[in-house]
Amino acid sequence: MTQVSESDVLGVGLVGTSFMGRVHTQAWTLAPRAFDLALTPRVVAVAGQNPERTAAFAARHDIARASSDWRDLLDDPHVDVIDICVPGDLHAGIAEAALAAGKHVLCEKPLSNSLAEAESMVAAARSAREHGIQSMVGYSYRFVPALAHARELVRTGRLGKIRHVRAQYLQDWIVAEDFPLVWRLDRERAGSGALGDLGAHIVDAATFVTGHRLIGVSALTETFVTERPLPAESGALAATAGTGRGPVTVDDAAVFIGRTDGGALATFEATRFASGRKNAMRLEVNGSLGSISFDFENPNELWFHDHTVDESEAGFRRIHVTEPSHPFAGAWWPAGHGLGYDHAFVHEVVEFTRAIADRRTPDPSFEDGLAVQRVLDAVERSAAGQARWVPLDPRESDL
Amino acid sequence: MTQVSESDVLGVGLVGTSFMGRVHTQAWTLAPRAFDLALTPRVVAVAGQNPERTAAFAARHDIARASSDWRDLLDDPHVDVIDICVPGDLHAGIAEAALAAGKHVLCEKPLSNSLAEAESMVAAARSAREHGIQSMVGYSYRFVPALAHARELVRTGRLGKIRHVRAQYLQDWIVAEDFPLVWRLDRERAGSGALGDLGAHIVDAATFVTGHRLIGVSALTETFVTERPLPAESGALAATAGTGRGPVTVDDAAVFIGRTDGGALATFEATRFASGRKNAMRLEVNGSLGSISFDFENPNELWFHDHTVDESEAGFRRIHVTEPSHPFAGAWWPAGHGLGYDHAFVHEVVEFTRAIADRRTPDPSFEDGLAVQRVLDAVERSAAGQARWVPLDPRESDL
């Protein structure tokens, strides 16, 4: 038998052990097994608030070192990348310290809880970039093969002039009025509610797929249930009610309309009150030559209408985006053997690992994260002003 | 053999021989065959601009009398009902004259091309009503069994508190830039574009299903193709290009968001530029206890999610709205044998015939038509003011 040796390792230090921390860990584990990578990422350390929980997480995921202080990871010479999987109020602090310490940074979305923080993070990212230190924001839906393929169809002109962008992100996990006041319902921790959690994804995905940027928005937000029981123990999504009640300080839903720099009309809706919709992240784009339509509840399907086909044979076709020629799909299973939610994260860390190896800026960058942040900020200002029009300058994010 | 005699006839005078005229004629023909009616409607006269075409229409549809002047129908003692199937600029004139002449009036939607006309029509309808003369506006989607059933589900509390109304009406028949300048693209004739043609339907349907009314809107409209070839001969939807070009004076698309008097957020989108969507009149309503979803491209299906079902068995269910217990469906075929676009019009004239026989106001009334008109007007004002918030007082239409 041959002893197997290991290629160059990219050490990852994970911050956060909840839902996102787990998804990322799995992604780092699978990435080098499914894709050819010049660097082999490996999660070598993890930091979490609760020492027992963090130790258990490390044991389960075969992570060598566990700590209750994320600063320990910055001192760890085996850590090359800091992967931030904690609520938004901590993003800026950790990301900027990590970049200053010469660590590459992958930061969960939304980039931050405020526009000011996002601008500061971009400034830090730009400084670090000059020293070969990369940064990326985790808009994972860019890495769903169906959406990456949609972008290709747009990019190669198959949709023609884009007229409509129609995006929705519909969930229902807080429809029950006695669902407890978890951190995602707390403005201090989460920044905003459905807007930052879900709306951020569809704003980014719309830009990613179409290349268009919003030049102004008009928005409404609503908090349908204004007070909820305090949680016995706070988790991300599942939680049990404890004693006492507290105010919900974020939006339950946000709807907005806008115009893009490419002349399209855009509609957006993000909500946690769409009973029966579990994770309906939807995007439809209509162009002069064709349309695409996507719903994450069937994540391996991209619906494409080719408007140049004779009307007698035209119609939305269900492309099962699992062919070797589709983005990312060739690294996995035969056609028709679909991927799940977590595979997109594998593709995301593959992109980050490759960008680091290639010494280039990954996609999406902190600037892309800032561009989303500008929209979220505009939406909140518009909603505060009773849907008043708030213009956006798409060039700002490019500066 | 027995000679067959005839029950009491309700004479109908049809104005207009295009698409809508034909759909209505068929509806009047089938209504007494499929439904038990105290009065038997019969189209006894038709008026159209072009004498040859009108005569041919009459011959084909077994209509006794044809005229090129709608005023002839008002003098016809066999005409009890005037059915207005012509462009919106003619509605008010014909409707008011007919009501004054003591004829019941069924007027195609939208009620009129301006809010002022609609108000005047409602005033005329109210006067006539005092003399037992009825009036109805043709929001035909109310008579699609799936939507009527959706309303029942809402009415009986199956959806709980309504949080979201999400309505779209997507078509694509003018995506080609050389599609000619038919009357529906002319503000003088049509009043507005996608807004009045399609948006009107979804505004009415949303109110019909939910019982909620909008208390304010913020809107954007767009004309993507501003100049088109003049038509060789103008038809409603199909037309061939002639020589010369002219300006498109209506919107190609309208998007708007709003709040309802029941505390819901609402989004609306009406467009003729959604490539691949032929007649996607869609409505989704999310409530605290359940949701419904509808798309006219599959008109016999209502999707219903019962949020009170245990999560392990819950999900949107496809109700094939063709059971004897479903609205209107019992008059037709066995379960599973679906209806088409035209059947809703049969139900519409059944409602009108019954209302006349019962001496009650039909549903939807001219007041319902005016309520839609107020929303369309608010949308246009908002769009003209760069999506500024335009409040609506739902009580106004009840006055």
Added chain:
Amino acid sequence: MTQVSESDVLGVGLVGTSFMGRVHTQAWTLAPRAFDLALTPRVVAVAGQNPERTAAFAARHDIARASSDWRDLLDDPHVDVIDICVPGDLHAGIAEAALAAGKHVLCEKPLSNSLAEAESMVAAARSAREHGIQSMVGYSYRFVPALAHARELVRTGRLGKIRHVRAQYLQDWIVAEDFPLVWRLDRERAGSGALGDLGAHIVDAATFVTGHRLIGVSALTETFVTERPLPAESGALAATAGTGRGPVTVDDAAVFIGRTDGGALATFEATRFASGRKNAMRLEVNGSLGSISFDFENPNELWFHDHTVDESEAGFRRIHVTEPSHPFAGAWWPAGHGLGYDHAFVHEVVEFTRAIADRRTPDPSFEDGLAVQRVLDAVERSAAGQARWVPLDPRESDL
């Protein structure tokens, strides 16, 4: 005003006033309104068992004469066509007498309750044909635009070599064990159960779409509920239970596999025990260059996969078969405004009316009906012999 006159009338004498009688009457009424026809069909007489019910039917449908004896219609000089809408045990007797009396015959499917009767009917049809008297069997699904379009795609080579035919007709109206013993469950009246009622349709549709004929079958049938309450009053589908019980003498379900003369494998399933499937008449055909798929629960959709498209853009596309270029669709409404169950019958009588005017054999002919009958007979023989292989000679029906 102009008096409207009438073109040449084709007098129709209807036999049967139940579900099918009503659908046919409506079809004859709408056909000349929607289509250009050299002859104008008109139902001028109706015969039914129950005099009151028949008179009421005549009154409701504007039919001049009613009788309780179908032989009266044969003597009626205004009757040119006999339209047979009664159970299968009466088909041969009425059809042969009518043809002998020089009347054209439209006979509901299945053509007969036995192969011998069908052969006799074909002989009668051939004799009559020599005198310009036409006959047609009512396989209405041929006239659903989506299936007619599917046939076109096959005929023009878009599917290549056909490998698989997969047909199902699933209903659920007798799942309840106390559903009464209506005539369709009585072998004397109905000939067979799901096999002749539903299986006949998919056998015909498969042949119609593909052009292939079965060269042998292996079959199983089953009667799940062998005894049922006698009906209080027997209707076709809906009925209430009376007193006493009786044996079910037909199959509840039939499944069979076979080979076609074009080298394809075929699977068929017909059942009234598929809970939740209301009228799922489904056909999928897979060929070397493409596939089509159809389900009557969404009757306006044809799914087409073009296997010559690059895999990255390929997939089943939903063609909304409502474009002017689609079969029959141009006579109706704009694209996207779908048709219902009954419209296919309009197309069916249009074909019959045109064939009579053109002095040609309509499609499907009695010979087509016989071809189905041979398959049903083979299926029953196979099932009786524990799925033994029963060969079929497709040329027999052409003799």
Added chain:
Amino acid sequence: MTQVSESDVLGVGLVGTSFMGRVHTQAWTLAPRAFDLALTPRVVAVAGQNPERTAAFAARHDIARASSDWRDLLDDPHVDVIDICVPGDLHAGIAEAALAAGKHVLCEKPLSNSLAEAESMVAAARSAREHGIQSMVGYSYRFVPALAHARELVRTGRLGKIRHVRAQYLQDWIVAEDFPLVWRLDRERAGSGALGDLGAHIVDAATFVTGHRLIGVSALTETFVTERPLPAESGALAATAGTGRGPVTVDDAAVFIGRTDGGALATFEATRFASGRKNAMRLEVNGSLGSISFDFENPNELWFHDHTVDESEAGFRRIHVTEPSHPFAGAWWPAGHGLGYDHAFVHEVVEFTRAIADRRTPDPSFEDGLAVQRVLDAVERSAAGQARWVPLDPRESDL
């Protein structure tokens, strides 16, 4: 920082480095991360035909030892489990040797290429079981949450008496006539074609979900393309053509009908010639109280019709099988965040690991594999005898 230690390891020796070898390796890697397990599986050795390829596989998947002879794994004291992921002609030899060597065995499906081999394997498994050595066959679809949930619905009586089982497994990867002669088209290696590859899955899944077993079948098989180019290099699914041609010695498609010991009619279809169907593993079951329907092209959805619901609200509902209460789903992500093809294999090895830890027979056992084999054998005998009825005794597999 805390050093992380490791719990009890279950050493896995993998045989085979192709598609299945890779899926299994990933499953073993993720299982202890996603699920709580008393034993922690770890792939510690791998054997493959090609030394370079095997070494590369080991390196990529962090496997300590690589060998070109599977017998080496039997001698390896760190190997507790032999996981067989090679073509069927090798199953019996490896499995029996491994069991004799005291290794637990997970064997890919179908269990073997012949009934005799399967019987021999079951005998070996039974002997080994007496010494606490477990064996399992890899019918992975049992571990798709939607199908496991379907079984639960049946088991708890939600479907009532089962009347119909309707199963299809449709692929299209060899539709092109110049697709090369890979090992799966070689009877020596693969045993059979679509039948053993795809048909085996649906036979097992039907039994798993319904609990019914077939008591007889009537079958047809077909090889549409009888000769193909020899492959340049043989892979499982993807391959390029080399020089020369050879005969296809397996079926391209198999269709069969049968009866179950629970009184249901069953239809099965397995094919690699269904253009446009990529991996449509479908199962529908109709019962007196409800139905379920599944299609692996949307693997996270189970369609359930509850026939006890009032007809006005009844219909197939789309259960997104991602709730914490659904089988396996609670170990993964929040509701609506679906799983992919590979997750079922994680669940499969979790079951095996737990069975080993609990010293119980895993599910599905070799006996379950043998039961499928009996059906495949009966299908081949029926097809060889022109669809003659071949009875099956379901009790045989229980002996």
